[in-house]
Amino acid sequence: MRFRHLDLNLIIYLDALLAERSVSRAAERVHISQSAMSDALARLRVYFKDKLFVQVGRSMAPTPLAASMLQPIRDILLQIDSVASTNVQFDPRSSRRNISILASDYVTDVLLNRALLRMSSEAPGITAEIRHFTGSFVQDFEQGNLDLLITPRGYATARHLSTTLYTEDFVCVVWKGNRKIGNRLTFAQYKSLGHIRVTLGDWRISTYDEWFLKHRGDIRRIEFVVPSFRTALQFVTGTERVLTCHRRHARMYAKQYDLKLVKAPFDIPPIELQMQWHKYRDQDPALAWFRELLQSVASEI
Numbered sequence: 001m002r003f004r005h006l007d008l009n010l011i012i013y014l015d016a017l018l019a020e021r022s023v024s025r026a027a028e029r030v031h032i033s034q035s036a037m038s039d040a041l042a043r044l045r046v047y048f049k050d051k052l053f054v055q056v057g058r059s060m061a062p063t064p065l066a067a068s069m070l071q072p073i074r075d076i077l078l079q080i081d082s083v084a085s086t087n088v089q090f091d092p093r094s095s096r097r098n099i100s101i102l103a104s105d106y107v108t109d110v111l112l113n114r115a116l117l118r119m120s121s122e123a124p125g126i127t128a129e130i131r132h133f134t135g136s137f138v139q140d141f142e143q144g145n146l147d148l149l150i151t152p153r154g155y156a157t158a159r160h161l162s163t164t165l166y167t168e169d170f171v172c173v174v175w176k177g178n179r180k181i182g183n184r185l186t187f188a189q190y191k192s193l194g195h196i197r198v199t200l201g202d203w204r205i206s207t208y209d210e211w212f213l214k215h216r217g218d219i220r221r222i223e224f225v226v227p228s229f230r231t232a233l234q235f236v237t238g239t240e241r242v243l244t245c246h247r248r249h250a251r252m253y254a255k256q257y258d259l260k261l262v263k264a265p266f267d268i269p270p271i272e273l274q275m276q277w278h279k280y281r282d283q284d285p286a287l288a289w290f291r292e293l294l295q296s297v298a299s300e301i
Contacts, residue, residue: 007043009040010040010043010044010047011073011076011077012030012077013026013030013032013037013040013041013044014040014044014052014066014069014073015073015074015077016029016030016037017037017041017052017053017060018062018066018069018070018073019143021053021059021060021061021062022059022060023037023038023041023060024037041053048065050063050065050066051063052065052066053066070143071142071143074142074143074144075280077144078144078278078280078281079280089285090285090286090289092122092123092126092286092289093122093123093124093125094125095123095125095126095286096125096126096127097125097126097127097286098126098127098128098129099126099127099128099129099147099148099286099287099290100128100129100131100145100146100147100148101128101129101130101131101146101147101148101149101150102130102131102132102133102137102140102141102146102148102149102150102151103130103131103149103150103151104132104133104150104200104228104229105132105228105229105230106229106230106245106246106249107150107273108130109230109249109252110246110248110249110252110301111150111165111166111273111294111297111298111301112128112130112150114297114300114301115293115294115297116128118293118297119290119293122293123289126286126290131146132200132201133200133201134201137149137201138157141157141160141276141278142157142159142278144278144280144281147277147278147281147287148275148276148277148287148290148291148294149274149275149276149277150165150273150274150275150276150294151273151274151276152271152272152273152274153271153272153273153274157276159279160276160277160278160279161276161277161278161279161282162274162275162276162277163274163275163291163295164272164273164274164275165273165274165275165294165295165298166272166273166298166299166301167270167271167272167273168246168247168248168270168271168272168273169246169247169268169270169271170244170245170246170247170264170268170270171244171245171246171247171250171261171262171263171264172185172190172242172243172244172261172262172263172264172265173233173236173242173243173244173245173250173254173259173260173261173262174236174240174241174242174243174259174260174262175236175237175238175239175240175241175257175258175259175260176258176259176260177238177258178239178240178260180193180240181193181240181242181260181262183262184262184263184265185242185262185263185264185265186265187265187266189265190220190242190264190265191219191220191221192221193221193240193241193242194221194222194223194224194239194240194241194242195220195221195222195223195241195242195243195244196222196223196224196225196226196232196235196236196241196242196243197222197224197225197226197232198225198226198227198228198229198231198232198245199225199226199227200227200228201227223241224241229245229246229249230249230253232245233245233249233250233253233257233259234257236257236259237257237258237259244264244268247261248301273298275291275294275295277291
């Protein structure tokens with residue numbers, strides 16, 4: 001089919017080339033031969049009167065024109081996918097869908113562990129891929145390479161649909177053998193003891209740390225910076241360190257790591273955990289089913 005003399009199949013091939021930056025990998029992505037993809041690229045160059053890609057080392061770099069088309073093309077294909085899936089009959093017991101989710105280890109432990117166990121029972125053929133935070137997660141989501149984001153409210157994008165799953169508050173965690181801390185923690189003790197900071201992927205600070213630095217200043221003595229909340233909880237045991245973290249996560253690991261939860265010596269606002277999905281996938285029946293499952297599990301934790 002042609003539109004304004006453009007073979008619309010070439011749009012699919014251009015999308016693959018923009019994603020893979022390689023003729024051979026793009027050909028594999030859309031299940032055609034390498035020579036067919038090379039021919040498609042030649043036809044695209046003629047139509048757009050632009051090289052579109054130039055060789056840089058072992059990969060191809062898009063020209064400014066090609067780079068400017070990346071998101072519009074993804075939006076077109078996502079809209080087509082949305083239309084095509086509207087009337088698809090979905091049966092969770094027979095579906096072979098894969099669902100990709102971006103979430104922290106805290107969300108994985110507290111929410112997704114329960115949700116995926118239930119999914120395995122109700123939809124044994126559906127698989128899930130949990131991805132960690134990177135600097136490109138918003139771009140991956142915009143381009144349809146992620147099905148769901150589960151993040152604190154305000155950390156994703158306002159362009160797409162979202163709903164709050166649950167609210168979480170923070171506590172301070174210390175080792176039970178820490179003789180400096182009794183049943184309460186003073187602000188002076190909080191400042192004097194060592195702390196653990198959690199960073200997620202390419203993010204420099206976590207949700208709590210961002211609030212802390214904005215409202216309290218850099219008054220803590222950071223002894224360790226670790227890449228996950230789970231690791232941070234382990235590094236409290238046997239020390240005099242303090243960790244400020246999510247209450248549900250702390251409760252989950254308190255017995256295993258011999259930890260004690262104490263109230264923070266100042267008020268910390270709770271966070272809202274939100275689930276967000278691409279606006280063009282709102283009618284995707286498999287994702288709609290999984291979103292309902294997540295909301296159901298979230299209401300029980």
